[in-house]
Amino acid sequence: MIPVGFDYERPDSLDGALALLAEHGEDATVMAGGHSLLPVMKLRLAAPELIVDIGRLDELNHIRQDGDEIAIGAGTRHHDLEHSALLREQCPLLPAVARTVGDPQVRHRGTVGGSLAHADPASDLPAAVLALGGTVVMRSRRGERQCPVTAFYTGVFSTVKEPDELVVEIRVPRTGGAGWAYEKFTRRANDWAIVGVAVVDGRVGLVNMGPTPLRASATEAALAEGASIAEAAALADQATDPPADVTATAEYRRHLARLLTRRALTTAAGG
Amino acid sequence: MKVHITVNGESTDADVEPRLLLAHYLREVVGLRATNIGCDTTSCGACTVLVDGESVKSCTVLAAQADEREVVTLEGLSPGGDLHPMAAAFRAEHGLQCGFCTPGMVMAAVGLLRENPHPTEREVREGLEGNLCRCTGYHNIVRAVLVAAGQDPDAQQEQAIAADTQTTYPGFSTGSDA
Numbered sequence: 001m002i003p004v005g006f007d008y009e010r011p012d013s014l015d016g017a018l019a020l021l022a023e024h025g026e027d028a029t030v031m032a033g034g035h036s037l038l039p040v041m042k043l044r045l046a047a048p049e050l051i052v053d054i055g056r057l058d059e060l061n062h063i064r065q066d067g068d069e070i071a072i073g074a075g076t077r078h079h080d081l082e083h084s085a086l087l088r089e090q091c092p093l094l095p096a097v098a099r100t101v102g103d104p105q106v107r108h109r110g111t112v113g114g115s116l117a118h119a120d121p122a123s124d125l126p127a128a129v130l131a132l133g134g135t136v137v138m139r140s141r142r143g144e145r146q147c148p149v150t151a152f153y154t155g156v157f158s159t160v161k162e163p164d165e166l167v168v169e170i171r172v173p174r175t176g177g178a179g180w181a182y183e184k185f186t187r188r189a190n191d192w193a194i195v196g197v198a199v200v201d202g203r204v205g206l207v208n209m210g211p212t213p214l215r216a217s218a219t220e221a222a223l224a225e226g227a228s229i230a231e232a233a234a235l236a237d238q239a240t241d242p243p244a245d246v247t248a249t250a251e252y253r254r255h256l257a258r259l260l261t262r263r264a265l266t267t268a269a270g271g
Numbered sequence: 272m273k274v275h276i277t278v279n280g281e282s283t284d285a286d287v288e289p290r291l292l293l294a295h296y297l298r299e300v301v302g303l304r305a306t307n308i309g310c311d312t313t314s315c316g317a318c319t320v321l322v323d324g325e326s327v328k329s330c331t332v333l334a335a336q337a338d339e340r341e342v343v344t345l346e347g348l349s350p351g352g353d354l355h356p357m358a359a360a361f362r363a364e365h366g367l368q369c370g371f372c373t374p375g376m377v378m379a380a381v382g383l384l385r386e387n388p389h390p391t392e393r394e395v396r397e398g399l400e401g402n403l404c405r406c407t408g409y410h411n412i413v414r415a416v417l418v419a420a421g422q423d424p425d426a427q428q429e430q431a432i433a434a435d436t437q438t439t440y441p442g443f444s445t446g447s448d449a
Binding site for chain 1: 272288289290292295311312313314316319322325326327328331332333335336338379382383398400401402
């Protein structure tokens, strides 16, 4: 399969990338690793006129502590999240979730910024960053803004990011020794989650339980009020809108959300 | 656009369309046909090559993204006909049946050992998660990788059977016990 033809630019600086996005707007599509974009281009579900390749911008490739947060450059690959000593110590949920994305070859190419901006509700990392209460930093020639990830997603494959904006950084809190777990249910190796549940410090993020990644708010509220894990997990599918597809019915996804939430909360509690 | 890609240690230059995939560049522009295109959807791993020493699926990389990079294909592993240890191990352990997945499987395995020179049996299986063998010949493929890593595959596999129930269940990519 071969994509529709396009123009290709590989700016050598972040400013250069932002200038191209400002000039071309909706005609331009950003590519980092290309592992979400190229597959849909090969299927001709996407046909951008211009690809802006940001895959080599060092300015987007870092993982560093910044006060109570860890700042992760949007161009950081899943492989680098997986192997980051800083994250393993300070925010162990993220390396564990990154390790479940695709397969080693995919993790050598795909990036955290790309995964978040692509906004596939079946992706692992958006729900993990949601459970962490992270922040998405976007930049354009108009300036920079920070958006809590709880307000970033607007629907399937859509976010509040404007066409001239680039996701440049993801900020997550240092969770240190707080309990965490990621439960991902798949039927095949290297597949997307049928349902996934990320838990950290009493917060619960759900993968593939609606058009966007979701927090299991009823479960979180029950836990805060002292409910048992079993009682709280039984509420995990409340206010969700799971899809029905070839892998699972909506009702089965609701069952999985409750079950995986119970498992993840139990693991996070040291059980 | 012009690209300059080092393939198996030799410089290659070409004027290509931006949409040209690295797999097609290797097969059709450079003329190296060991790299197979299987699923063409980033799933099967038959097109796996190394870019700057790391395994990637060349059906999902543009030639433009490999510009100024070093690519190694199966042909580059065994220059002059002396089999690379991984290729020799695949032969000795009968790590192939029809052979279609083999080039990608060998390259993924070489990439795996670069990152983890002494993997356990389970780490080999997880490390080759992105490569499908539709003959389902995984048993001997895993043995071959263990042999190439200088390990006793029988001992490793006995340990795995005794210690690890998850390899028989979808234990790949389940996260929490990473």
